[in-house]
Amino acid sequence: MKLKVKDxxxxxxxxxxxxxxxxxxxxxDLHHEDRVSVKKGRKKTTAIVDIGESDKVVKPGQIxxxxxVVDELNAKPGDIIDMDLEEKPKGVDHIKKKLEGKNLxxxxxxxxxxxxxxxxxxxxxxxxxxxxxxxxKMNLEETVNLTKAIVKYGxxxxxxxxxxxxxxxxxxxxxxxxxxxxxxxxxxxxxTIPKTSSRSITSPAGTADTMEVLAPxxxxxxxMKKVVQKTNGCIILGGGVDLAxxxxxxIKLRHPLSLDPEGMLxxxxxxxxxxxNSNHVLIDIPIGKDTKIKxxxxxxxxxxxxxxxxxxxxxxxxxxxxxxxxxxxxGIGPALEARDVLWVLKRDKRGPKDLEKKCxxxxxDILKSAGVKGAGKKVKDILENGKAYAKMKxxxxxxxxxPNINPDKIKPGKYQYTYKAPxxxxxxxxxxxxxxxxxxxAGAPKDQGAGIFLYRxxxxxxxxxxxxxxxxxxxxxxxxxxxxxxxxxxxxxxxxTYL
Amino acid sequence: MKLKVKDxxxxxxxxxxxxxxxxxxxxxDLHHEDRVSVKKGRKKTTAIVDIGESDKVVKPGQIxxxxxVVDELNAKPGDIIDMDLEEKPKGVDHIKKKLEGKNLxxxxxxxxxxxxxxxxxxxxxxxxxxxxxxxxKMNLEETVNLTKAIVKYGxxxxxxxxxxxxxxxxxxxxxxxxxxxxxxxxxxxxxTIPKTSSRSITSPAGTADTMEVLAPxxxxxxxMKKVVQKTNGCIILGGGVDLAxxxxxxIKLRHPLSLDPEGMLxxxxxxxxxxxNSNHVLIDIPIGKDTKIKxxxxxxxxxxxxxxxxxxxxxxxxxxxxxxxxxxxxGIGPALEARDVLWVLKRDKRGPKDLEKKCxxxxxDILKSAGVKGAGKKVKDILENGKAYAKMKxxxxxxxxxPNINPDKIKPGKYQYTYKAPxxxxxxxxxxxxxxxxxxxAGAPKDQGAGIFLYRxxxxxxxxxxxxxxxxxxxxxxxxxxxxxxxxxxxxxxxxTYL
Numbered sequence: 001m002k003l004k005v006k007d008x009x010x011x012x013x014x015x016x017x018x019x020x021x022x023x024x025x026x027x028x029d030l031h032h033e034d035r036v037s038v039k040k041g042r043k044k045t046t047a048i049v050d051i052g053e054s055d056k057v058v059k060p061g062q063i064x065x066x067x068x069v070v071d072e073l074n075a076k077p078g079d080i081i082d083m084d085l086e087e088k089p090k091g092v093d094h095i096k097k098k099l100e101g102k103n104l105x106x107x108x109x110x111x112x113x114x115x116x117x118x119x120x121x122x123x124x125x126x127x128x129x130x131x132x133x134x135x136x137k138m139n140l141e142e143t144v145n146l147t148k149a150i151v152k153y154g155x156x157x158x159x160x161x162x163x164x165x166x167x168x169x170x171x172x173x174x175x176x177x178x179x180x181x182x183x184x185x186x187x188x189x190x191x192t193i194p195k196t197s198s199r200s201i202t203s204p205a206g207t208a209d210t211m212e213v214l215a216p217x218x219x220x221x222x223x224m225k226k227v228v229q230k231t232n233g234c235i236i237l238g239g240g241v242d243l244a245x246x247x248x249x250x251i252k253l254r255h256p257l258s259l260d261p262e263g264m265l266x267x268x269x270x271x272x273x274x275x276x277n278s279n280h281v282l283i284d285i286p287i288g289k290d291t292k293i294k295x296x297x298x299x300x301x302x303x304x305x306x307x308x309x310x311x312x313x314x315x316x317x318x319x320x321x322x323x324x325x326x327x328x329x330x331g332i333g334p335a336l337e338a339r340d341v342l343w344v345l346k347r348d349k350r351g352p353k354d355l356e357k358k359c360x361x362x363x364x365d366i367l368k369s370a371g372v373k374g375a376g377k378k379v380k381d382i383l384e385n386g387k388a389y390a391k392m393k394x395x396x397x398x399x400x401x402x403p404n405i406n407p408d409k410i411k412p413g414k415y416q417y418t419y420k421a422p423x424x425x426x427x428x429x430x431x432x433x434x435x436x437x438x439x440x441x442a443g444a445p446k447d448q449g450a451g452i453f454l455y456r457x458x459x460x461x462x463x464x465x466x467x468x469x470x471x472x473x474x475x476x477x478x479x480x481x482x483x484x485x486x487x488x489x490x491x492x493x494x495x496x497t498y499l
Numbered sequence: 500m501k502l503k504v505k506d507x508x509x510x511x512x513x514x515x516x517x518x519x520x521x522x523x524x525x526x527x528d529l530h531h532e533d534r535v536s537v538k539k540g541r542k543k544t545t546a547i548v549d550i551g552e553s554d555k556v557v558k559p560g561q562i563x564x565x566x567x568v569v570d571e572l573n574a575k576p577g578d579i580i581d582m583d584l585e586e587k588p589k590g591v592d593h594i595k596k597k598l599e600g601k602n603l604x605x606x607x608x609x610x611x612x613x614x615x616x617x618x619x620x621x622x623x624x625x626x627x628x629x630x631x632x633x634x635x636k637m638n639l640e641e642t643v644n645l646t647k648a649i650v651k652y653g654x655x656x657x658x659x660x661x662x663x664x665x666x667x668x669x670x671x672x673x674x675x676x677x678x679x680x681x682x683x684x685x686x687x688x689x690x691t692i693p694k695t696s697s698r699s700i701t702s703p704a705g706t707a708d709t710m711e712v713l714a715p716x717x718x719x720x721x722x723m724k725k726v727v728q729k730t731n732g733c734i735i736l737g738g739g740v741d742l743a744x745x746x747x748x749x750i751k752l753r754h755p756l757s758l759d760p761e762g763m764l765x766x767x768x769x770x771x772x773x774x775x776n777s778n779h780v781l782i783d784i785p786i787g788k789d790t791k792i793k794x795x796x797x798x799x800x801x802x803x804x805x806x807x808x809x810x811x812x813x814x815x816x817x818x819x820x821x822x823x824x825x826x827x828x829x830g831i832g833p834a835l836e837a838r839d840v841l842w843v844l845k846r847d848k849r850g851p852k853d854l855e856k857k858c859x860x861x862x863x864d865i866l867k868s869a870g871v872k873g874a875g876k877k878v879k880d881i882l883e884n885g886k887a888y889a890k891m892k893x894x895x896x897x898x899x900x901x902p903n904i905n906p907d908k909i910k911p912g913k914y915q916y917t918y919k920a921p922x923x924x925x926x927x928x929x930x931x932x933x934x935x936x937x938x939x940x941a942g943a944p945k946d947q948g949a950g951i952f953l954y955r956x957x958x959x960x961x962x963x964x965x966x967x968x969x970x971x972x973x974x975x976x977x978x979x980x981x982x983x984x985x986x987x988x989x990x991x992x993x994x995x996t997y998l
Contacts, residue, residue: 009556026945031700033755057509096756099633124626124755131630134598201530256532256623257595446525 001028003063005040005079011067016047016119018083019064025051028085033122035086038069040079045072046086048122068119091115092125098132106145113149116246126253130261138263140305144312146263150271155221155242157276159228161192165366166278168269170302171203172291174435175329175454178284179207180235180341181359184391186366187233188382193366194228194276196238201255204439204451205334208237213338213410213448215401227398234395243275244268260292262302266309274313280369281310281317282362286324290432296321318369322358326430326458329355333444333451333472335410342407345389354457356383413442413449413472415479419486421462430458438471442482447474500527502562504539504578510566515546515618517582518563524550527584532621534585537568539578544571545585547621567618590614591624597631605644612648615745626752629760637762639804643811645762649770654720654741656775658727660691664865665777667768669801670702671790673934674828674953677783678706679734679840680858683890685865686732687881692865693727693775695737700754703938703950704833707736712837712909712947714900726897733894742774743767759791761801765808773812779868780809780816781861785823789931795820817868821857825929825957828854832943832950832971834909841906844888853956855882912941912948912971914978918985920961929957937970941981946973 001024008019018038020030030036034049047069058064063081065073075081091112098104104112112129115121121129138146167182179195186193197207197217208217218240219227227234239248247268254260273281283306285299293299303319310317329352331340344351344359360379367375382388393403435452443450453470456462471486473479500523507518517537519529529535533548546568557563562580564572574580593607603611611628614620620628637645666681678694685692696706696716707716717739718726726733738747746767753759772780782805784798792798802818809816828851830839843850843858859878866874881887892902934951942949952969955961970985972978 011552029939029945031754032751053510092756096758099630099756099758101634122755124622124752127623127626128630128756128758131598131627132634135600135631135634252531253623255530256621257591257598257627259595259598259627440528 001083003081003083004061005075005077005081006058006062006064007070007075007077008064008066015122016045016068016072017050017066018047018069019050019052019058019066020083021052021055021058021060021062023060025049030085033124035088035120037084037086038063038065038073039082039084040073040075043073045069046118046120089115089120091121095125095129095132098136099128101136103139104142104145109142109145110149110152113146113153113246116249117153123253126250130250130254130259130264133264134259134261138261140308140312143263143266143305144309146267147271147274147309147313150244150246150267151274154245154247154271154275157194157221157225157228157241157243159192159194159225159277163280163370164192164194164276164278165280165282165370166193166195166273166276167282167284167362167366168273169284169286170292171286172293172432173286173288173324173328174204174332174432174439175327175337175340175355176286177205177207177210177329177337177341177355178359178362180211180338180392181344181355181388182363182366183233183235184345184388184395185359185363185379185382187231187395188387188391189363189367189372189378191232191367191370191372192228193233194224195233195235196241196243196272196276197235198238200445202436204332204436204444205337206445207235209445209448210334210337210341211235213334214405215396215399217399219399227395231391231394231398233391234399236399238272244271247271262305266302266305270306270309270313270315273315279315280366281315282366282369283317283319284322284362285319286322288324288326288432290436291324316369318365320362320365324432327432327435327454328352328358330454331451332435332439332454333412333442334448335412336451336453336472339407339410342405342410345383345392346407347384347386347389348407411449412451412453413447413474415473415476416470417479417483418467418470421464421466421468424461424463426461427456427458427468430454438482438486441478441485442471442473443475443478447478449474450478500582502580502582503560504574504576504580505557505561505563506569506574506576507563507565514621515544515567515571516549516565517546517568518549518551518557518565519582520551520554520557520559520561522559524548529584532623534587534619536583536585537562537564537572538581538583539572539574542572544568545619588614588619590620594624594628594631597635598627600635602638603641603644608641608644609648609651612645612652612745615748616652622752625749629749629753629758629763632763633758633760637760639807639811642762642765642804643808645766646770646773646808646812649743649745649766650773653744653746653770653774656693656720656724656727656740656742658691658693658724658776662779662869663691663693663775663777664779664781664869665692665694665772665775666781666783666861666865667772668783668785669791670785671792671931672785672787672823672827673703673831673931673938674826674836674839674854675785676706676709676828676836676840676854677858677861679710679837679891680843680854680887681862681865682732682734683844683887683894684858684862684878684881686730686894687886687890688862688866688871688877690731690866690869690871691727692732693723694732694734695740695742695771695775696734697737699944701935703831703935703943704836705944706734708944708947709833709836709840710734712833713904714895714898716898718898726894730890730893730897732890733898735898737771743770746770761804765801765804769805769808769812769814772814778814779865780814781865781868782816782818783821783861784818785821787823787825787931789935790823815868817864819861819864823931826931826934826953827851827857829953830950831934831938831953832911832941833947834911835950835952835971838906838909841904841909844882844891845906846883846885846888847906910948911950911952912946912973914972914975915969916978916982917966917969920963920965920967923960923962925960926955926957926967929953937981937985940977940984941970941972942974942977946977948973949977
């Protein structure tokens with residue numbers, strides 16, 4: 001069927017979609033979500049059909065192309081497109097099989113992941129896949145297959161180094177910016193650590209958001225390779241180098257219900273490590289009330305799986321369970337966290353000790369895992385003698401940032417509100433959820449200067465009138481919003497001493 | 500936040516969606532699929548947020564309204580809208596609960612269904628709900644709650660009659676047009692039968708498609724009531740009177756994977772009966788290779804559930820398991836089926852005997868269930884003495900059709916292809932799937948004259964050169980497509996004697 005192109009001027013954000021008038025759809029017995037091939041000259045692709053019920057947007061004889069299809073076909077308004085029926089992608093059958101509770105083979109998993117990357121599966125079909133993996137669970141073999149498939153159909157960083165180390169944190173603890181201290185220590189120790197991180201989705205800052213205060217993080221794969229070859233490490237945004245393209249698409253659809261099917265979570269993390277050829281990986285699993293992993297039992301279970309799947313992927317995985325009951329460090333929000341990190345690296349006494357201690361432990365574990373002798377002393381030396389800081393400057397420079405940035409020049413937002421102790425007391429509880437919520441409402445992570453600075457941690461004493469925390473915002477309205485939320489939460493959570 | 504309206508000129512087909520520029524989304528910490536309230540003057544509604552990544556379609560400060568939102572707010576391009584954050588609908592939490600394997604309470608089910616009808620749940624969220632009900636199953640109580648909720652939040656037909664009967668077929672058998680014979684018989688016997696049917700989704704014709712050859716089927720609820728009050732019966736499209744609005748939205752999303760979660764299937768069918776106040780319902784469950792219900796075991800299981808749930812809904816349900824191995828009747832496709840139906844009612848000897856026999860059985864069952872004495876004889880009399888035909892003419896007239904239509908004037912498509920026996924043989928298998936596929940490719944149900952006429956049924960002998968079936972189409976190309984498919988299928992399904 002020949003149809004005339006109309007450019008819809010709308011991007012779906014991934015999936016290839018064409019809009020066809022109802023009358024043309026009938027002629028071809030086409031339904032919503034059916035597949036068609038669309039061809040212009042030698043260019044051809046497969047798209048999902050959306051049906052327009054009126055002639056308002058797309059008339060009979062026209063075909064509305066969403067941006068992704070326009071790009072694939074290099075089509076212009078008025079071009080003639082040849083549309084034909086296409087079979088449903090095979091992945092749909094496999095997804096249904098999984099929904100019915102049957103296990104998927106390696107080939108079936110491969111096919112689903114390939115079709116995700118080729119944008120052949122619709123959002124509805126992918127949602128069914130996530131729901132199937134969530135309710136039916138994935139066994140070890142399926143999880144390994146999914147991990148391998150994500151790696152297979154994504155970009156890969158090819159380095160010749162024999163030992164490549166990596167780290168990951170399962171998340172949920174504000175301020176926990178270990179990557180930006182561990183990477184320079186480990187790289188200064190001579191190990192290769194091509195670290196990719198994500199931006200925040202629901203927290204006040206992801207590592208990529210915080211690193212961006214110091215240097216660009218959206219690098220190409222080629223540039224990433226250069227940085228790592230030069231400095232032994234990098235701290236960049238994973239999404240930009242497409243190491244796990246299928247995974248990025250799944251995560252988007254897991255968000256509306258905050259679903260974390262275990263197999264997908266594991267595959268998502270380990271695929272990104274496998275894609276950079278890591279063979280020694282440290283996983284930090286913080287547990288606490290508002291962390292992703294809720295308790296010791298869950299953490300132990302996950303730890304075992306990480307090790308098992310890592311082994312099947314040719315990785316030596318070490319997983320540590322850490323305290324995630326309260327924020328790590330003092331600054332929360334990109335600028336405040338970046339300042340904490342530089343203070344620790346520069347050996348400034350304002351550097352938060354809890355963050356430093358945790359990073360030393362993690363760097364030591366990584367060095368040990370890679371067979372470095374006297375790891376503990378080496379890590380401390382590297383930090384103390386300024387080699388870690390020098391390495392961080394190298395990395396910042398290689399990524400295109402200013403290596404000589406002075407942490408005291410990193411200014412938090414100029415609108416501030418400081419909460420002072422109404423009476424002398426001991427801090428019993430600093431709630432991760434509340435801290436995150438307020439920092440986000442204040443503007444973090446998009447407003448780099450927004451966030452919270454904690455003067456005290458749990459268990460510490462405070463005298464009447466002493467500051468407990470300051471909220472920073474880049475504009476007045478957001479500070480007001482944050483204060484309002486603070487009041488509201490304060491009223492609800494009366495059992496918490498502060499925050 | 501104040502934003503200027505841009506009319507997107509696109510209908511989503513149900514859900515309320517607004518498009519916001521990425522920069523504005525950031526200001527409010529809005530994510531894809533988040534909810535906002537949008538207000539213009541006194542008019543206010545809740546919509547789901549879509550985020551535009553470029554300034555191409557919606558600039559900062561603008562808000563793109565899809566048609567449903569334009570209608571709700573009566574908004575014009577350039578109007579100023581007040582947008583505010585809104586909590587996620589509570590249904591989302593309940594859906595997640597069900598995904599986790601926990602049962603839903605009556606209140607939770609009510610809330611989900613209400614939010615479906617109010618168009619507050621997105622397609623992704625509803626897909627998760629369907630997947631949850633499919634994988635976690637629904638118990639009897641949950642199914643009853645869902646049925647009641649669908650009735651509660653849909654339209655209702657209010658009649659004063661004490662006894663209201665109804666029928667339903669679980670489907671999958673081409674040509675099985677019993678409704679159009681059973682309804683006039685039952686109505687002529689003095690019982691009230693306000694029958695709603697659907698259009699075909701994947702079959703060559705739904706009852707609504709076939710009835711439409713004889714009379715309009717898209718009636719308002721008011722008109723439906725008038726027809727039933729006048730004639731005791733009707734044969735109309737259910738979707739038009741919105742008896743189960745929530746169900747219609749769920750069915751749309753079950754289609755891509757052809758998912759029929761048992762509880763939803765039961766609720767979907769019985770809610771429509773409850774909405775017209777039926778208290779005696781006959782369910783026809785045909786079984787065969789390509790029917791919806793595959794075997795006796797499945798059918799028996801479903802039969803029990805129909806009866807149990809019916810009881811809880813105050814309905815006396817009788818379910819019969821019938822032979823669905825081959826098509827019922829000779830004509831397949833709207834016009835050909837309508838002609839079969841009229842031939843049976845007019846006592847023309849060309850009326851297919853298998854269809855007639857099945858209808859007599861079903862009408863007798865319905866009369867018996869409603870306590871009519873001598874039901875079997877009465878049904879045969881009504882058919883023989885022309886009262887059923889007279890009743891059908893009344894119904895056709897009341898719905899706005901021509902009651903004097905001559906079945907021989909109903910012409911099938913003029914492009915025809917007749918398949919003749921290449922040798923003398925016995926017909927061993929007529930495959931429902933193949934018959935449906937070919938009739939649809941030939942143009943059914945949209946082209947009313949398209950379809951297949953079967954000269955023989957399974958078990959019958961045919962001599963070399965005698966016709967076995969004719970394919971009808973309304974245009975040459977579609978007949979060619981159908982013949983191509985016939986060849987292709989013939990090659991694959993060598994084990995089938997014909998078709």
